Amino acid sequence: MTQTAETAVHLDAVRLVRGNRTVLDDIRLTVPTGSVTAVLGPSGSGKSTLLAALTGELVPATGDVRLFGEKVPQSSRELLAMRKRLGVLLQGNGLLTDLTAGENVALPLRTHTDLPSDVIDALVEMKLHAVGLRAAKDLYPRELSGGMARRVALARALALDPPLMIYDEPLTGLDPIASGVIMSLIARLNKTLGLTSIIVTHHVHETLPVCDHAVVIANGRIVFDGTPEELERSDDPLVKQFLGGEPDGPIAFDSSARSAA
Numbered sequence: 513m514t515q516t517a518e519t520a521v522h523l524d525a526v527r528l529v530r531g532n533r534t535v536l537d538d539i540r541l542t543v544p545t546g547s548v549t550a551v552l553g554p555s556g557s558g559k560s561t562l563l564a565a566l567t568g569e570l571v572p573a574t575g576d577v578r579l580f581g582e583k584v585p586q587s588s589r590e591l592l593a594m595r596k597r598l599g600v601l602l603q604g605n606g607l608l609t610d611l612t613a614g615e616n617v618a619l620p621l622r623t624h625t626d627l628p629s630d631v632i633d634a635l636v637e638m639k640l641h642a643v644g645l646r647a648a649k650d651l652y653p654r655e656l657s658g659g660m661a662r663r664v665a666l667a668r669a670l671a672l673d674p675p676l677m678i679y680d681e682p683l684t685g686l687d688p689i690a691s692g693v694i695m696s697l698i699a700r701l702n703k704t705l706g707l708t709s710i711i712v713t714h715h716v717h718e719t720l721p722v723c724d725h726a727v728v729i730a731n732g733r734i735v736f737d738g739t740p741e742e743l744e745r746s747d748d749p750l751v752k753q754f755l756g757g758e759p760d761g762p763i764a765f766d767s768s769a770r771s772a773a
């Protein structure tokens with residue numbers, strides 16, 4: 513697909529290597545601006561590795577990764593500037609346990625801006641309000657439920673108003689109700705704030721309803737790229753095995769990744 517102003521993320525012939533192993537090869541992917549894209553795949557298939565290429569943490573062995581038409585930079589100064597435009601909710605929340613919810617949300621604002629503290633306070637209130645947690649401002653992470661902590665991490669990822677949000681396994685460890693809250697929050701924020709969102713997950717059935725674009729990775733490559741409806745109808749044996757959660761089939765069971773998770 514060609515690249516236009518409507519493209520938030522574009523990967524062309526990307527090969528990603530961890531250690532001396534090619535984890536993903538010949539990745540070609542276009543994420544339209546404004547979409548909610550699900551990147552699905554079994555444990556160890558390389559979902560987090562793909563995200564690392566978007567954040568600039570992992571430099572591709574070959575190929576090109578572009579965000580909003582610009583190549584992901586390698587110099588740390590340029591990378592810092594690019595990351596301000598990228599909201600990342602990492603696998604696990606990454607909240608600092610010594611700081612309150614409000615202080616956690618304020619952290620990117622203090623680090624990346626020189627706004628006066630009363631302005632930062634007001635922005636923190638707004639971001640916590642956006643995730644329905646204004647009342648939790650002075651609580652410490654240990655005083656929050658798993659779902660609340662995830663929402664605080666979401667507010668922190670939104671702190672700098674990034675146009676692109678990426679979520680790595682946003683549902684891990686959450687019960688079905690908290691999962692539903694997080695997924696509908698992700699979809700609502702995408703719409704009301706005019707964002708582009710990429711959700712990396714193996715929680716297919718919770719994620720597909722809020723997506724308009726789905727990609728499946730397995731066996732080191734993209735095996736499906738289309739709409740959620742097309743995904744549900746797919747006859748591809750790899751896709752069917754993954755959607756059905758069947759242990760036997762064309763997807764190799766990656767024991768090293770399973771035991772490390």
Ligand SMILES: Nc1ncnc2c1ncn2[C@@H]1O[C@H](COP(=O)(O)OP(=O)(O)OP(=O)(O)O)[C@@H](O)[C@H]1O
Nearest residue numbers: 530531535554555556557558559560561768769773
């Ligand atoms: N820093 C690293 N060095 C070497 N190998 C790595 C490194 N990080 C990941 N890998 C390997 O790369 C493969 C893909 O890992 P990755 O974390 O991207 O998978 P994932 O799809 O995110 O899995 P999960 O669903 O369990 O989070 C795995 O086989 C993993 O062992």
Ligand SMILES: [Mg+2]
Nearest residue numbers: 559560561603
């Ligand atoms: Mg992962």
